[in-house]
Amino acid sequence: MSSIRKFEKPLGMRDTFPKIFEKQEAIRSKGREFLQLRGYEFLKTPTLEYYDTVGKASAIVESSLFKLVDTQGNTLVLRPDMTTPIARVASSKLLKEKIPLRLAYFANVFRAQEHEGGRPAEFSQMGIEIIGDSSVYADAEVILTAIDFLNQLGVEDFKITIGNAGILDAIIRKNVETDEQFAELHQLLVQKNLVGFEEAVARFRLPRTEEETLLNFLEEATELTSIRQISKYLSGKQALLYMEQLASILEIADVAKYIAFDFTLASHMNYYTGMLFEVFAAGSGFSLGNGGRYDGLLSDFGKDVGAIGFGMRIDYLVEVMPQQEVPKDDVLVLFVSMQLQEALKTAETLRAQGKRTTLQAIEGLEDVATFEAQFSDVVRIGQGGISL
């Protein structure tokens, strides 16, 4: 281990420089207005949580948690997601006041990198949760909100892939013999390792019909033309009717072009119980965000109510948003110290016009020309209060 140099940061930690900060801030302020107009209430939760509560209930793998110990010897974690803390707050307090709750957040979450850089270990998420509504309309609202939000940001080329954790679990379970087999196949689908799935099915030596069912399902479910195709793999039809209802709501809302169904979609977030989805857009090689129904998580915190939500990555949103050239309109008021009063007045007038105005004493500059070059407009207030 070589010694740490002065400029270094821990692995995965990033600085946000002014230009990127402005872009992220623009998303935040648009998002805030957008979500408030839809009746979502913003909240904040602490950065640190107990490992035994939020740390364990969150779906993030143990090795990705940043852990520390408090003065009493309790293990703490930097929050690895926002859904779990919100489930904690909602079940202990907010649900007593209002049901269903519509909550929203902007927050940084922390996930340690196992291998290398290229991905941040701390990143901003924006998300919503609807807690206490188990109807299909809550599912639809969450998806439509995600779509409208992307449209609002000017992102047009994106896809939302929808699956259902409950249906997928039922189909795999029905056709395998042991829990280990189930876990292996599920994990292979999380990684979308289709080759591995086929190999594993062959290795299990399942009865012919089960083997064929699993392989056909894999092929058919990734290229679905209608949800009804899945029907033959299921004994109970309730979950499927639910999905058909969801599909028809999305049809009515005229967003079908953004939607694709894939019933092999599986998530590493193991608290999803029903519908789940992932968001992708042209311009980013990673998933912008994901969401789904997580009815089980609330019962971990002692409340038996349905809940659904999504979270989106602000850093990836910045990448896929159309680049708007903000006209550079920065004014520099450069003054000699004798003329401070005049300079203050000038700056005030300019700021009242909505111009970004930097006030700088010429005495404080070493290289006037270089500094001036960074502004679109320069007002010099020299001797005798005359602007030159």
Place this chain on the structure above:
Amino acid sequence: MSNTALTIAMPKGRIFEEAYDMLIEAGFNLPENVEMSRKLMIEIPEENIRFILAKPMDVPTYVEHGVADIGIAGKDVLLEERRNVHELLDLNISKCHVASAGLPNTGLNEIAPRIATKYPNIASDYYREKGEQVEIIGLNGSIELAPMIGLADRIVDIVSTGQTLKENGLVEYEFVVDVSSRLIANQASYRMKNARIQDLVKRLKKCVREG
């Protein structure tokens, strides 16, 4: 964005030839001979495809980050690199296997068995699974040297014909895993360019030879 090219990351060298021929067989309109000795990128406007030529070990990296939509990578590389990519199809080409090998009639050192390999992850996974604690020594090539001059008790490396082992007086001890080339995809490209990728998978699937 259906007009953007499909970027395919190809491993340089032997696998390139086999995979490229397979694409031609699948009906893609590609020039018979490509001059790829020094090039890193080849544009095929007729098919709206762009090839990037990478070191085999790096193909999954390009695909994971989405600078390539799909790629062709050996299973050995996928196991070693553990990248987050979709594995869509076993092309069943460039077949070989990963095995452990060493000098004939030798066992593992009892105190600190040493394994030399350019696949530290595969090797340590394998021995951990077996319940043996070993020390891994990472090398970048000429792995066969390690047991010959006493750096390690065993090597873990890919074996295709066994000729290299034989020439260096080594014998194969344990089979670790089968290797063949796989078609992999970036998770976002798989959704955004789904129709093109599915079409490619279907066409290639028809050209996959068994055995």
